[in-house]
Amino acid sequence: MRKYVMTLVSVCFGITMVAQGRNMRPVYHKADSVTICRLLSEVRRQPADMSIPLFFARQFLGVPYVAHTLESEGDERLVVNTRQLDCTTLIETVTALTRCVYSQQYTWQAYLKALTAMRYRQGIIDRYTSRIHYFTEWITENSNRGLVTEIQQPNPPFTAVQTVNVNYMSQHPGSYQALRRHPEYVSEIRRMEQSVSGQKFRFIPKARVGRSAELRKVVRDGDIIAITCKKAGLDIAHLGLAVWKNGNLHLLNASQLHKQVVEEPMTLWQYLQKHPSHTGIRIIRINK
Numbered sequence: 438m439r440k441y442v443m444t445l446v447s448v449c450f451g452i453t454m455v456a457q458g459r460n461m462r463p464v465y466h467k468a469d470s471v472t473i474c475r476l477l478s479e480v481r482r483q484p485a486d487m488s489i490p491l492f493f494a495r496q497f498l499g500v501p502y503v504a505h506t507l508e509s510e511g512d513e514r515l516v517v518n519t520r521q522l523d524c525t526t527l528i529e530t531v532t533a534l535t536r537c538v539y540s541q542q543y544t545w546q547a548y549l550k551a552l553t554a555m556r557y558r559q560g561i562i563d564r565y566t567s568r569i570h571y572f573t574e575w576i577t578e579n580s581n582r583g584l585v586t587e588i589q590q591p592n593p594p595f596t597a598v599q600t601v602n603v604n605y606m607s608q609h610p611g612s613y614q615a616l617r618r619h620p621e622y623v624s625e626i627r628r629m630e631q632s633v634s635g636q637k638f639r640f641i642p643k644a645r646v647g648r649s650a651e652l653r654k655v656v657r658d659g660d661i662i663a664i665t666c667k668k669a670g671l672d673i674a675h676l677g678l679a680v681w682k683n684g685n686l687h688l689l690n691a692s693q694l695h696k697q698v699v700e701e702p703m704t705l706w707q708y709l710q711k712h713p714s715h716t717g718i719r720i721i722r723i724n725k
Contacts, residue, residue: 461514463514465516470517472519473519474545476493490535490658490659491689494531494689495689498697498698498699499697501522502522503522504523504693505523506521506522508615515562517552522691523693524675524677527676527677527690528661528676528677528678531678532551532661533555534551535723536584539723555569555575556569558578560582565616566622566625566626571606571633573673574633585661586721587721591655594655595655596642597640598638598640600635601633601637602634602672605670607623610626640665640716641717643715646717649684656681658679658680662718662720663675663676663718664676664677664709664717664718666715674714675690676690677690677701680700687702687704688701705718
């Protein structure tokens with residue numbers, strides 16, 4: 438087994454790792470690179486008709502939920518952490534792996550490139566402010582780059598419109614380690630928030646999420662589900678992936694409640710009813 442793992446890593450790396458951004462190497466543990474290389478090898482032996490995003494997401498079931506894993510001391514660097522996930526890093530990990538498969542690039546370097554492209558504005562690592570912090574901007578930026586598509590039709594079930602109004606980060610800089618260290622970044626964050634605010638997106642209100650026949654026509658296994666909310670200053674409350682089970686839509690997510698990555702036993706409709714601030718769902722599909 439050890440010989441297999443070492444061979445797999447050497448094949449997956451292919452070439453010496455290229456430094457990212459401002460000559461800053463990624464931050465990761467050996468276990469992370471081994472996991473990525475193993476999954477990119479295993480997916481090639483899976484059935485052609487399966488959901489690639491859902492296959493990858495299920496490989497992380499049971500991984501502990503840990504928030505703020507992207508925050509580190511010093512300059513901004515690409516962080517790879519498959520051992521601890523929150524709702525956003527689960528989505529980014531799965532999306533980067535899926536994009537590697539869709540582009541038929543099964544190497545560690547391809548994964549780093551895919552992760553950088555979606556996590557940072559224009560795929561360029563500069564400072565903390567170059568990272569995409571609000572998921573609406575993540576959707577827009579990655580849609581413009583052709584990496585994902587937001588589904589907003591037909592109507593129904595996309596009967597509601599979200600007008601984005603974000604300012605949480607600039608209003609609560611003390612909640613963010615980088616903004617406490619660099620208060621001069623707050624003005625940049627505020628300008629970014631202003632550029633994101635005012636955009637309108639169609640979504641499925643939570644009252645309709647229980648209408649499985651409607652949703653089955655537009656939501657696929659492995660689609661990204663972004664849960665909209667009415668909390669002041671925020672656009673999206675939580676993220677996960679769509680899982681259809683027994684005719685009902687469920688959420689695979691890095692759960693703060695369960696303290697790990699899980700497929701929620703309750704349906705998504707039931708899940709949303711337990712959260713009064715949740716208003717509905719936006720649907721994002723990873724492009725082939």
